[in-house]
């Protein structure tokens with residue numbers, strides 16, 4: 124029998140096995156469902172542990188069933204034959220997206236791509252290889268690596284791979300046209316990416332990766348891997364992905380389900396902060412400082428001031444000030460008075476302060492007031508009881524004295540009654556007083572709203588550093604007064620909310636994966652650590668795409684020193700860029716060469732060629748027709764085409780003119796859905812996304828100046844397309860495009 128026939132027979136056998144396993148799993152699933160239902164109906168604590176175990180098994184069976192369903196069309200994509208050192212027999216493994224167990228024989232018919240042995244496929248060339256597994260390193264010889272293309276259960280193509288064949292396979296995968304969503308890359312994960320995916324999760328990991336190096340894709344595969352490797356301790360709900368915006372979440376939304384992973388917490392930083400602040404948070408979405416900066420036509424001075432203020436708000440020094448302010452608030456919100464009942468002093472102000480700031484210190488301030496109230500209410504009741512006892516005793520003494528002094532008779536009776544009535548009155552008074560005193564005391568706590576506290580915080584410290592903090596208070600005072608905030612204010616607001624009111628919920632997150640991590644400030648990164656109580660985090664970022672000079676990260680070294688000194692930041696680098704053609708990356712890298720950073724090695728494109736990028740000089744009147752013609756031309760060959768502007772306002776204005784003659788849609792900050800087709804959008808929103816083709820509007824001298832922000836915005840825009848790139852400018856081209864040649868638009 125030929126190899127092909129043998130593999131066909133193997134496929135048929137595997138598909139039959141999947142069928143049998145599906146049937147058995149379904150039966151098991153139904154039984155478990157019934158059993159769980161029964162246990163739930165008769166639920167009593169005695170059954171709790173049985174219910175717990177059965178629910179767990181039911182969930183496992185459900186997931187297995189889904190995976191078997193997904194495996195049925197394409198059970199595996201490769202085969203590796205491996206001979207372990209010191210052993211004679213050859214082990215053959217078929218590797219697929221989902222492991223398939225032969226439960227009758229207790230063997231794995233298909234091994235999961237995340238299993239240790241799958242490392243052979245991702246990191247081993249033929250010959251001597253080794254891979255890590257929980258018991259240590261396994262060494263041996265990789266004899267065969269065979270790739271399969273299986274569609275709907277049919278073997279379409281197979282080939283034995285070597286380096287050359289594998290590169291061709293990757294190039295083919297990269298040459299495909301993209302629809303509107305990111306896809307899994309299980310069959311073509313590269314060695315450097317495999318290392319990131321499988322890196323341990325016990326501490327913070329930073330991945331500096333060039334544009335298109337697969338950071339987003341790898342982050343998602345890493346999540347799937349972590350869930351597999353830690354399946355006994357980690358559930359999807361304990362993992363959180365932080366993405367830049369809702370549109371981006373939509374763009375990546377299909378990868379995890381394709382990898383058989385559901386229920387991972389996926390959110391944006393802004394949304395997370397708003398959720399955590401709950402009803403205390405400002406009602407409006409925070410303004411994007413980049414848009415303010417780009418669209419306000421700020422003078423150089425004003426822009427510098429904004430950057431300085433923003434950076435300060437993102438610093439750990441600012442966090443320290445916010446913490447100090449919370450310390451100050453503890454005493455500042457407390458009433459000045461001591462607590463008395465009648466002539467009895469229950470607590471002096473000093474004692475009250477100690478109780479509030481020390482005994483109840485673990486509580487946020489407002490819940491702490493409630494705890495204090497409970498404590499004082501006991502104390503008051505106790506003091507009142509002591510007074511009552513005293514009045515009773517005093518009353519009894521008086522009654523006894525009257526009895527001695529007066530002969531029995533009406534007058535004595537009357538005087539004794541008076542004593543009793545006086546006692547009752549005093550007791551009633553003391554009880555009412557105890558209640559009122561406590562009420563008045565508690566009401567005298569001066570609790571600010573969150574925004575009031577934030578404004579007061581900024582004002583409070585302006586005296587310390589009049590130059591910076593007064594400026595900072597003034598910078599967005601108007602916005603704050605109107606109840607509006609900027610993103611850069613969120614970290615301090617969440618911290619204040621945490622200390623003042625408590626947060627709306629506790630984050631039960633064991634590991635956070637952050638994409639576009641260069642856009643976060645040190646304060647934001649450290650805050651996430653505080654909120655999750657864990658330093659287990661994967662940061663995916665690229666300093667070359669840092670477009671938030673007023674808050675973002677300028678150096679990973681600083682992040683390591685400031686935020687993760689204790690745990691130690693593990694750093695990995697991805698330099699190969701998979702998205703764009705060599706021709707496109709050459710232009711992008713020539714732009715980036717204007718502002719290099721030693722912490723960001725130059726990107727190396729995968730050898731994949733495409734049409735040369737075209738840049739056109741247009742007359743004022745030709746701008747629109749040129750952009751329109753390019754959009755139409757690209758739309759004929761490609762399914763996703765982006766027309767990228769520098770600012771949201773420019774995108775809006777261009778869209779309103781283009782839409783008259785072209786089928787385009789505008790993408791704004793509010794969009795949560797990524798549709799594909801021809802779209803107009805600003806660079807900041809294009810970041811993280813990709814398109815078959817991109818047209819850059821207005822790459823002229825005034826729009827993209829020779830400064831790091833413009834350089835990074837232009838770099839981001841240039842690195843979005845996979846296959847084709849064009850640019851249009853009128854007047855003079857941007858100095859950042861000095862290495863690029865132009866043609867006049869005819």
Ligand SMILES: Nc1ncnc2c1ncn2[C@@H]1O[C@H](COP(=O)(O)OP(=O)(O)OP(=O)(O)O)[C@@H](O)[C@H]1O
Pocket residue numbers: 293296297306308311312313316332333334335336337338339340341665668701702810811812813842
């Ligand atoms: N090993 C791979 N095999 C096939 N495709 C890959 C591989 N690695 C990355 N890609 C593809 O390269 C493109 C870029 O990936 P991704 O968006 O994850 O990169 P990124 O580093 O996050 O990019 P950026 O920072 O520019 O947004 C995607 O289309 C992805 O599918």
